[in-house]
Amino acid sequence: MNLQLELPGRKQSLLLPNPVMTASGTFSFGLDKGHGFNVQDLGAIVTKTVTLRPRAGNPQPRTAETPAGMLNAIGLQNPGVGALVRDIAPKWARWRVPVIVSILGATVEEYGRLAERLEGMPHISGIEVNISSPNATRGGMEFGQDPQAAAAVTAAVVRGTTLPVIVKLTPNVTDITEVARAVVDAGADALCVINTLQAMAIDAEARKPVISTVFSGLSGPAIKPVALRMVYQVASAVDVPIIGCGGIACGTDAVEFLLAGASAVQVGTATFVSPSAPIDVLNGLKAYMADHGIDDVASLVGAARV
Numbered sequence: 001m002n003l004q005l006e007l008p009g010r011k012q013s014l015l016l017p018n019p020v021m022t023a024s025g026t027f028s029f030g031l032d033k034g035h036g037f038n039v040q041d042l043g044a045i046v047t048k049t050v051t052l053r054p055r056a057g058n059p060q061p062r063t064a065e066t067p068a069g070m071l072n073a074i075g076l077q078n079p080g081v082g083a084l085v086r087d088i089a090p091k092w093a094r095w096r097v098p099v100i101v102s103i104l105g106a107t108v109e110e111y112g113r114l115a116e117r118l119e120g121m122p123h124i125s126g127i128e129v130n131i132s133s134p135n136a137t138r139g140g141m142e143f144g145q146d147p148q149a150a151a152a153v154t155a156a157v158v159r160g161t162t163l164p165v166i167v168k169l170t171p172n173v174t175d176i177t178e179v180a181r182a183v184v185d186a187g188a189d190a191l192c193v194i195n196t197l198q199a200m201a202i203d204a205e206a207r208k209p210v211i212s213t214v215f216s217g218l219s220g221p222a223i224k225p226v227a228l229r230m231v232y233q234v235a236s237a238v239d240v241p242i243i244g245c246g247g248i249a250c251g252t253d254a255v256e257f258l259l260a261g262a263s264a265v266q267v268g269t270a271t272f273v274s275p276s277a278p279i280d281v282l283n284g285l286k287a288y289m290a291d292h293g294i295d296d297v298a299s300l301v302g303a304a305r306v
C-alpha cells in the first residue's frame, strides 16, 4: 500500500511518508508526551504558529465547547521564533517525521523576516503561512481576507525561504477561490484549507460573551461540511496540492477530504477529544484502502469530483 506523497516545491519538495498531519495549534511543537502514539508515524507535524516576538496569548476564558465543536481565542500564545530556533528545533534533530513551522507576522515585512529566520535550519521541512487566524489583533485573517494582501505576504515568504511554502486560508471570505488564486500566483507551493470560522458564544445567565475577546474561531465536526466544500472549490481553482483541514476525526473523514481534492489532511480539534486522533485517522485511512482494494492513496485524490 503506497501512502507516500510528494508536495512539489519551487526549490525543494516536501516528501510526506503519509498524508496525515497535525493541525497548527493543536499539537504544540510535537514534543509533549502522553498522546499514546509515536509521532514519527505521522505524515508531518505542523507546529503552533510562531511570531517574531513571544506572545502571552489572550486572557481566559479563551476556549469553550459548542455542539459538535469548540471555540478558541488562544491569541497565538508562543515563545517566539528565537526560542523556536534556539531551544525547540534542535530537539527535532533525530526525527524522521517532517516538521512544518507555522508563522504569523503583524506586517508583510515580518512574515518575510520570519521566513528568513527559519532558512537553512536542518530540521524544518516546510513553512505554513498563517494568514487566517481570527485571533490576531494585527496580521492573520486581515491578510487572508484580501487577495492582494495575501499575495504580498506569500511573495515576502517565498523570497525569504527555499523551503516549500504552504499558505493556510481562512473560510471567513465570500469567495475563497479568489484568495487561493492570488496566493498561488504569488508563489505558494500548497494550500491548507481551512482555518477556523469566526464565531461567538453568549452566556444567557451572565448576559455576556463567553470568550474574553468576544469573537473566536469555531472548529471541530461542526465545520467539516464547510471545509469540504471549500477544499472542493479550491481544487477546481488552482493547480497546487491542497491540505484539507476542518473537523477531521476519523479515517472516513480523511477519505472524504481526499475525494474532494485534498492530497493530505490535518487533524486538530479531534486531538482534544482523543489524544490519539491523528494516528487513529491514519489507521482508519489505511483500513479504508485495504477494504476497498486501493493500493495508492493518490488514486483517491479528487475521485468524487463531478
Ligand SMILES: Cc1cc2nc3c(=O)[nH]c(=O)nc-3n(C[C@H](O)[C@H](O)[C@H](O)COP(=O)(O)O)c2cc1C
Residues within 6 Å of the ligand: 023, 024, 025, 026, 048, 049, 070, 072, 074, 076, 102, 130, 133, 168, 194, 195, 196, 218, 219, 220, 221, 223, 245, 246, 247, 248, 266, 267, 268, 269, 270
Ligand atoms: C485550540 C486551537 C488552537 C489553534 N491554534 C492555531 C494556530 O496557532 N495557528 C493556526 O494556523 N491554526 C490554529 N488553529 C486552527 C487549526 O489548526 C485548524 O485549522 C482548525 O481548528 C480546523 O481544524 P479542526 O476542526 O480539525 O480543529 C487552532 C485551533 C484550535 C482548536
